[in-house]
Amino acid sequence: MSELTLKGLTKRYDDGTLAVDGLDLEIGDGEMMILVGPSGCGKTTALRMIAGLEEITDGELWLDDQMVNELAPKSRDMAMVFQNYALYPHMTVRQNMSFGLEQAKLEKGEIARRVAEAAATLDLTEHLDRKPAQLSGGQRQRVAMGRAIVREPKAFLMDEPLSNLDAKLRTQMRTELARIQGDLGTTTVYVTHDQIEAMTLGDRVAVMSAGVLQQVGSPQELYARPENLFVAGFMGSPAINLLPARVEGESLQTPIGEVPLDGRLRDALGRAERRDGVVVGLRPEHLLDDGLNGHGGNGGGVTFTGDVTVLEAMGAEYYAYLELPEHTAVGEMAGMDRTTAAEAGVDPVARRDSGQLVARLPLDSRVRERGPITLRFDPARLHVFDPHSGRRLTDPDR
């Protein structure tokens, strides 16, 4: 077990592409740190630099009190689980799991003990003499895990290890993985593009975009207090509603109503570069059906009425999509066209340019497709963002 410290870790390829730009991260002993972000954000490159499979262009990588920039992968004592498992197809499960221990020149008895122990933990004992081709996807994934576990390394590095599994198995393995990591208490860096995996597995989550670290924090922190538009848009499913707003007199004009300026919003606007326009964010679960009692119906807050264009019944709840009566594209406000927004890694913002709003409503809501609905929200739930820097302006210190 050990601590990993990344100081300004940078990767620039020969063709000039900057894949990771000055990544600073401290990963505590036994911590499970999730690197999350869209495809091409540099998370896998960062992991490969930690593994030693990718040369570090600039910055420092520390494992406990040793700088390991120049150390070969085999000397770093880390184990990696690959997206496609990378099991040696010509070896049995037992040989796959023993390979690393043989390289470490452990005694045969010790190798057999560790393999048997890991196989028991992962429910692989009866498959030890099979080859990977004879195993199911879930079993292969467990062998890949087993190969890492038996080494008892200082850190686990996992590169989207669940992405090749079907949805049901992925959920099952996610729980399994969390249990094993918790039991072993090994420092883990886990890369995923799936924000649900990030939210459920991580002690802390580092959100990356375009090679740049956007925010690090606990899953709840990222969800409740996203530092910028990108994090707000990336974390949460369905994604946060991002709407353009402008200050008029003593209120904030938004496409879903007029929000009176209270002290919190006034402070937020005071921090804006320009007061003429901001972006407000509202989570889908913070839009409430005004017709419902027991959910704060007919209470305070701002109400508005809109037509439901699409209604998705999710089993435990509804996702109701509403067309906005008027809207200005958020990306446009930030001075970006759609392509620029996507390239800048704020594609969740670009996605929300459609002028659509989504609300998560309970099953007892009387919402109907292609019917009107009155929704209500508490202005205290609003996040306010600067459209130019993307920075969150509300509650900066919380």
Place this chain on the structure above:
Amino acid sequence: MSAAAVRSSTAGRRSRPLSQRVFPHVITGVMIALALLWLAPVLWAIDTAVKAEPDTIKIPATWAIPHLTFSAFSTDFSASDIGRWYINSAIVSLLVTVFTVITASMAGYALSRQRFRGQNLLYGAILAGIMIPPQALMVPLFREFQAIHGLNTYWALVLPQVPSPVAVFIFKKFFDGQPPELDQAARMDGASWWTCYRRIALPLSRSAVAAVSIFTFVWTWNNFLWPFLSSTNTPMMTIPVGLGTVIPGEGITNALVMASAILGALPLVVVFLFGQRQIVEGVAGTGLK
């Protein structure tokens, strides 16, 4: 099968268009014709080899064998050191094959997996070697081995035949097709580059190893020019060179020539029978013929 199922399957066959029903038979016919075309010279060689020499020049030529005789084969055995030549050919072909597979696979692996300065230039230079006809190298090679007094040794027969740009190319392409994560996983597991090559990459390249081995073995076994130049002592000759010396320069020797050719090719037939599957896979996989 129930009556209904039989009826439905018969109906299914009937409903197939005529072209689909006839096509497989046409293909089979063409394949048989081509096989006979390829087989005819081999059968003719056997036919000639078991005839008496005067019968081989009768006009018109005929498949009929008036007097079955194996005298051509016995001449090959009695008038020569054929046993020794077989051993020489086997030793040389095996050594060349083993050395070629080892060196070419290592070179192919390094070119596929390592990144180093001048890599493309080096690979280009190796590939350029394909374009140099082996005959052009004969005189310099001969003079080199002559200078080091290496002629009429196994080294002279083996070493110049080992470097094979085509084999390097085949192995590089094969390793390029292997997922790099396998190597990376092995490196994370603590393996050195050598272990990655030996324990992971090479065992997964069996079809490339088989293809290169078979082609190299056959090529070396059949090679005439270099062994002819480098082995002037009869006991050091290989089969193609040695059998050439059995045939006298004058008189009718058709049966003897054919018997020698059959004896020379016989081990390759054995190789083919045992390695049929790998040869087919090798041809399909590497595009070599």
